[in-house]
Amino acid sequence: MLLILFFFSLEINAQKSITFHFQQTVVSQTKPKINAPYSGTNSLTTAEETQASITATLFTGVKLWEGAEAYFNAELSGGSGLSGAKGIAGFTNGEAFRIGDAAPKIYLARLYLKQTIALSNDFETVDDGINQVATKYPKKYLRFILGKFCLSDFFDSNSYSHDPRSQFMNWALMSHGAWDYAANVRGYTSGYVIEYGSPKVGIRFSTTAVPTTANGPDLNYKFAKNYSHSFEVNKKFGEIGKETTVRLLGYYTKTYMGNYAEAIKRTDKDVTETRINGRNKVGTGLNVEQKITDNAGIFFRASWNDGKNETWAFTEIDRSISIGFSNNGTKWKRPNDTFGLALVANGLSNEHRDYLGSGGYGFIVGDGKLNYGLEKIVESYYNIHLHDRHFWVSPNYQFVVNPAYNKDRGPVSVFSLRAHAEF
Template structure:
């Protein structure tokens, strides 16, 4: 089976070879204002040994030994249009699978894996958006060219509007040490707030707008975006009269230079065609999809703290909560989450582009969500058929090894999962990962 999958992946990659070469060619162009071109490719191989599992349900992590692979390739293209106006376009290719089809662990172990069912690599539009910045001060600062960023001058105080297709985490819940599964921690609960059921299709993208105010030490942003037509589904619902998600965040930076503290507080509210956990329990078949009606809501908040220790190292802390009364709709089945971690660049051992990270986290469920799973219900990520509830506890550590120029890293990663899918009857799980990441 493993050989068959590898052969299928290889054939599909060969089919898209010229597309990948084209992306690489564009990424190697020297970035000249008013344009920017960048490219990334990330390949993740994850393995787990056999695990203890007295019973297994439809959405369980399979108990047998397993190895899976994922790949993503992204072109980041942008252009300066007029004063304050910019446009960005990101075609993306992704393929492969997470362990057990990216099911069986709420804080899933591979942030580059999607629950799409088909492992064959596919090309799709990830981002296409306009960004307009309005100056609120005469002072400005230079902004270097980078990923989805043209060379420009940003006013020190500004109002910014973004309109189009993007990922909400491009603008919300940022953290210097725990945000990007391509270069940092891989666990879903560490790349964003675990209990933030942020609006997105199955690949993590949505459409809508973001309005942002920014200054040197304070920022505020608000968005309205489309939710999927079904739980964790591939298509977005553009009937904004009945289906939408609002997110709002403020951030404040303070402290002495080189040891700054940044605090971010996020809140969200989603309204759409969701099912109810308490109503599903009353049904003989426990099918939550049969309880869906218009107008159901989900709300929650998250606290994100980033503490810079020096130019090379920092700490981070996140905690998040949602009401958990209605079904998880977009991200993953977490209603409470808390995490703490540390990141350190390798300057002290003369490896300045290496990074070491270590983190611990715990995820939990609302009473309604917990009872639903214990009575034989299934979500789209987890469900063992029954449940001996316990907090899902995860440890993750990685070391990103810089190998060539500024372009290439290989990262060994280890995760230890206690009570996968909140079930004390199953596990624990050891997950061993090797990630290769290139960027140009």
Template sequence: MLLLVGRANAQVTPPGTTPPVTPPNAAAAQEPAHQPNDTAGQPRDWSLHFQQTLIDQWHNDLSTPYAGDYSLANRESAKLSFTSTLFIGRRLWKGAAIYFNPEVAGGSGLSGARGIAGFTNGETFRIGDPSPSLYLARLYLRQVFALGTGTATDEDDLNQLAGLRPERYFAINLGKFSTADFFDQNSYSHDPRTQFLNWSLMSAGGWDYAANTRGYTVGGVLEYVTPGLALRFASTLMPTLANGPVLDFHYGTAHAETLELTKGYRLGGRQGTVRVLGFRNVAAMATYRSAIALAQATGTQPDVVAVRQSGHTKVGFGLNAEQELTQNVGLFARISYNDGKNETWAFTEIDRSASLGVVSTGARWQRPDDRLGAAVVVNGISPEHRAYLAAGGYGFIVGDGALRYGLERIGEVYYSISLPRYHAAISPDYQFVMNPAYNRDRGGPVHVVALRLHVEF
């Protein structure tokens, strides 16, 4: 079975548009970055939405001295991926709602979504099989407890019911969801359906966050939210195998904890938000050093599968910031790190990552609902991870059979053309990749061109 890795996001843009460039105000900045599509905000007991995203991607022919099983193919045809999601929400009792998201995914990523750690199509992780497949993306209960009398208005949106909510509250979320629904939000760079496509731009690359192959997990999220500050904590399940489709319900030996502090502020009269995240994962991971030692002792190729052991951990942090520069232009940046001693288990094979980007509306050229985005990201791995790949080892995303290490450097530019009449947006996208899979011997450049169609109502 082909296993593709990545993450899901709760946010998809309003019908016919991409997410607004202006960051939410100080209160809304503490919420998951829902983007309203019903300005009335009248209370409703039901919420029903749909999205479909198709992405066609192609890269230039490469000339490289060698290739491994998980290398980006030197030559291949264009690849198409698609997802369709139904978002259903129902109010239950005071402060409580249940959300249900069936999803269909199919198609493929370039080279089976392998060969680049910061892969170029953020939708391909949902594909466990190229044939279209129906599965449960989310099913979770949300209970909100007011901590004061002040209220704010929520609009009808994806996994959000229209009506009043407390300005200050404590919330409990239990069930199946994506950890990225609640953590590492960013108004400019978080949703590959409408924003940047690259994996290491949609989320913090060094955050190996818990999820199965399709990007979902089971667990709980606690939230303490005020107009200017929020604190969130999650405890969730890990997959039974690295990038595996099945979650491990032996919670005592396999689990993940995530903690994030979000703070809104104003700089020069413009809104900004900073998020500080820490995580700790526990699973039956292998250490890269153990895999190398066994290979040297037996004269074989190193293989993490042969030395996996319960109780191993991965810890790391992320720093995420966004700043409104003008009414129509915003800036974002992320830095993330994990210790890199044990194998990557859930997201992608990045141990250190830094990104910087800018997004603008098309207001200056009379296209206010269009979006133009440009960003750069640099990814790296730990010394232990480098040694493992250099000795011929494979992860689940990268592996050329050898390695002359170099930082993976990626640039991306997209332009989203809004088609409000059709509740759609078309986005041409270009990415430039140097040293794919950290290998200077296969250094590129790789030119990746994509066309994305996103429909939502």
């Protein structure tokens, strides 16, 4: 139905605002040999390795009736992450998916309707952008979003650490590491978001579909027994130009999960054999960003989930903390360049740790046994602007200590080059 509305508007409503944008991102990553006395099914390979990924997205949108907009994104992705995007919980390429076939595929990424209801008579202009038609929004509003999207489109935003196409690439830096957010293997889900917005406070709630299997490609639409709720409150503090923004996130997921404690009792240590309906996962996250100047800022994230039942959608992190810094190149006369540096520490619940230590496997990590230690990551990047604000290349370096929480393996250095174009 949304697709019909979208193309109907394109054909007969030329006077209405329409937006078209395009992005393409290519990431090449390489790592040297690493030290490891043993490996398992999900281990990062010990050999020297180079892999590349590509994504390309067409973003289209149109105004419909008063306060209504529709958006449609077609996307292509291909290639692979290092070791098939396995062996590091805070994986090093946010543009890579855990998909066995590296051949490029085209698919529907987003298709959603956005309805905004004014709660005030004062408006502000919003410029045309990616998934944003040029329009005016009330400063206080109630908003409803329905369709297919990525939860991070509307939750856990951060000015300095949110977009792996132009900022940090690590999975634990593009969103809360311990937020096992509802998504298929490519990061998209279906459902609704309800949002209240004002200049200082925002509140949003969503109910969305979870995958039918852990990190699987298909979504489960049996919402009576399978769903995920997300709730977030954000508040701005301080004077204009040096604002502090604080976001507090909570989530609850219920679906057909396995249980780590029960899996440990099994001879085969297979968590998938312990799945039953009605199991749940709860978690929370704190996200803070501090604007220092118009050119620089710092951020902090901390997240946690209970970690009793198996990771279902994102990655195998039950506790995560990160801190970082971002600065553009104004001081050295390169205002469109950006430099970023961040530190991450990821951890597991006791149940998850014991499960991997007993020889169990998740869908991202598992070396057959475990000498547990926090997974620690340092990432730095520099975006080099090349042409008319449309094309960047970004050298990137990540250093991972205890990949997949295993002190017997690594450390590993990952060298990356990212090329990104948008129009």
